[in-house]
Amino acid sequence: MGNDKIRLGIIYGGKSSEHEVSLRTALSIMKAVNADRYEVTPIYVQLDGSWVKGEAVAGQLPEKIDALRLMPGDKSIVSSDNGQEVIAASKPASLFGIGQQVDVIFPVVHGPNGEDGTIQGMLELANLPYVGTGVMASAVGMDKWMMKTVFAQTGLPQVKYVGLLRSQWEKNQDEVMDKIERELGYPCFVKPVNMGSSVGISKAKNRTELAHALALAAKFDRRLIVEEFVEARELEIGVLGNEELITSVVGEIKAAKEFYDYEAKYKGAGTELSIPAMIPEHVAEQISEVAKTAFQALDGSGLSRVDFFWDEKNDKLYINEVNTMPGFTPFSMYPMLFQAAGVSYSELIDRLVQLGIERHTDKQRNIVDAEELE
Known part of the structure; x- marks a missing residue:
């Protein structure tokens, strides 16, 4: 494989009830990356918490989710440095061993033990660039109680x-x-x-x-x-960036059920998505500004999807939550919101990878040895 390619490790799976969601996200990303730009290494966290690493590939990415359920000894055909196809086996892995084989990590382990700052902390210890928010923002973003405390301190409207x-x-x-x-x-x-x-x-x-x-x-x-409970429309917006932020169009969730549950999010379940949402311009502008404020209040980086309730009758907006690692499945709002804003799925991945690298590079400027000041 060419040395000019970005070596992208994708960590997926995880020891949580969102294991299947993570696999769907990982598969979507793997199928969307540009094989001319990336060498992808699949890193699977099994339900029991053990880690398995597949061989790095630039093409012939998996087509089905079952192919992502790696087990030690699984055989796969990969491209070698001279372009030949060779058979390689998956093997048990640790993050610190993987660090020498990738340039940047895209962690898509949703829920506890992944989206809550735990994997982010390991990546910080391994000194690896990674996509998405850091330890604190991930932890606070996952913890609805603490998140609401931060929103209250920031003066954001909420139920x-x-x-x-x-x-x-x-x-x-x-x-x-x-x-x-x-x-x-x-x-x-x-x-x-x-x-x-x-x-x-x-x-x-x-x-x-x-x-x-x-x-x-x-x-x-x-x-x-x-x-x-407030009688309101459910609106969502995507935030992209580190310090200079852009937002997507606003989308609306019209759930067939009483609320936007797991089935609706990941299996369709009759849910209607309106992108862009048919709302007044002043509401869209307010959502964009509040979303950026919430993102910065958590010290977010990379990406987040920010969810709102809009009481149309009284024209009152309430922030619901910030999702620091939204899914990238065919039913996921975040990439669709940016698609509508003119940022394609592949371009979105490229930007997120670069933002992760930029954030890591900026952090390396920090002095860690007080003697350097003398």
Whole structure:
């Protein structure tokens, strides 16, 4: 393979309920990268947490998701340096060993143990450039409770919410539900704090449904959050950049179900997407500005999708959340929003890779030895 190609490692899979989502994202990226520019190394994190590395390839990328479920000893045909095809086997891997074989990492491990700053921290320790937000922004962006705390401190408009621990729910269920009814009322949304892709989220319309919703959310996390319901349109926008930011067009989610859940996000499920959203210009401008403010408040970098509620009747906008590693599946909003803004899928990947490299290069300017100041 030519030495002028960017050696791109894609980490996918992961020990979370979003494992399948991650595989879909990884496959989409692999099929979209320009083989003349990139040498791709697949790095699979199995459901048990073990890591497997496939051989680097510049062409003949996998066509089906099952091909991404690497196991040690899996055989694949790859292109050698002289252009010949050779058979190579996947093998167990560690991030620190991989560091010598790639120039930049694109981590697409969604949910806990991936999107929450854990993999980002390992990449920082390995001193590897990577796509997306850093440790703090990833962690805060994944933690809905902490994210809302940052939004409140920044003065961003958001719906009322109640945060609680699983232990509080288990010890005194009636007291917890009384508090929620008193402060939020019905209907309301119950969510695990540290989950993505709408996993474990329920809409509760009465006390019985609230009890079921809290019990479900408690299966996924020790920290829970309950949000008030507002009659509103669901709008989303993409943010791209490190310090100089651009935003995509605004898109709208019109879920066939009562809310945009996992099935709707990744399997279509009758959901209608409107890109661009049919909204007044002043609302689109406000969404763009608030999205950039939220991104900067988290110290975001690379990419994020920012979700909003717009109460059309009262012309009130509420920020819902920032997703620091949105999916790249055929049903994913982020790439479609930028496609509508004139940035193709392949170009988007190119920009994200360059932003990751630029961020890493900038960080190398930091003095780490105080004696250098003397």
